[in-house]
Amino acid sequence: MEDEEGYTALSFQARRNALRTASPAKKQAVPSQVLHWQFVTLWVVFTGTVILVVAVRVLASQLADDKGETSNGTWPVKCNCSSDNFQSLLRSRICNQSKGNxxxxICPPLWHLxxxxxxxxxxxxxxxxxxxGDCSARGAQLAVIQDRREMEFLKMITEDTHRYWIGLSLSETKWRWITGHQLDHNMFQGPLSTAEEDSCGTIKGSTISPDFxxxxxxxxxxxxxxxL
Incomplete structure (x- = not known):
């Protein structure tokens, strides 16, 4: 029993010494990884700061160039960046509007003005x-046609082989727009008189027709x- 207990004590002491010997190597591996990621983080922050500074200087240069306030054609001396001037710059760049207030x-992408x-x-x-419901989610409503010019424009932006819902529905035997106004039958042609209750209006080309x-x-x- 004494030999077994002595052997057990020696074996436990040997394992503990081995762990103490291996632990410094593991501790040394952690700082190198931390330093690596710290270097990467600093590099990303530095690069982003440089890009931001360059973008700000380019924008300031464009604003000053539009006002003609440059020094010897190199770097602008001052920039009149009031809200009115900035708005005028946006109008000239986005709307091709050179003069006037x-x-x-402006319409969102894929929308037509x-x-x-x-x-x-x-x-x-x-x-x-x-x-x-889809139009409401887009901050809009189904189209309400007010004249023949609008009808012709919708014909241009749609496919003449398809039918499209518009903001027109039959309520108590009267066709009304989604705005509550009654349809002017003298302005639009179509088989609306044959419609039944629970019918709504569609447009195909230049013709308005009903369907359930x-x-x-x-x-x-x-x-x-x-x-703008």
Whole structure:
């Protein structure tokens, strides 16, 4: 028993000494990894700062060049960066508006500007109610056609082989736009008189025609532009 206990004590002491010998090597590996990541982080921060400084100087140079306030054609001496001048710069760059203070109208990407309104034609198929819900999610409504010029414009941005929901529905035997205004039948032609209740209006080319609101078609959204 004494030999076994002595052997056990010696074996435990040997393992403990081996662990103490190996531990410094593990401790030395951690600082090198930390230093590596610290170096990478500092390099990324330095590079980002340089890019930001260069971008700010380029923008300041463009603003000053537009006002002609440069020194010997090199670096601008001062920059008149008031909100009015900055807005005028945006109008000239985005709207090609060189003179005047009248606001320019901007539509989101893939939307079309016409007569103070932005229009967007879908590619998917939905019911009339679902189509109106999609327009609402885009901050818009189904298109409300006010004259023949608007009708011709919608014909240009849509495919003449497809039907599109517009903001027109039949309510108590009367066709009304989604705005509450009644349809002027003298302005638009189409087989609307044959429609039944729960019908909504579609447009195809230059013709407005009815179908049940539960049918699925593409749709046209309309909203006000952004004024710059």
């Amino acid at each position: 009248s606001p320019c109208q 016409h007569q103070g309104k932005c229009y967007w034609a879908s590619k998917d198929l939905k019911s009339w109610t679902e189509s109106q 609101c539960t049918a699925v078609y593409q749709w046209i959204c309309q909203k006000d532009p952004i004024l």
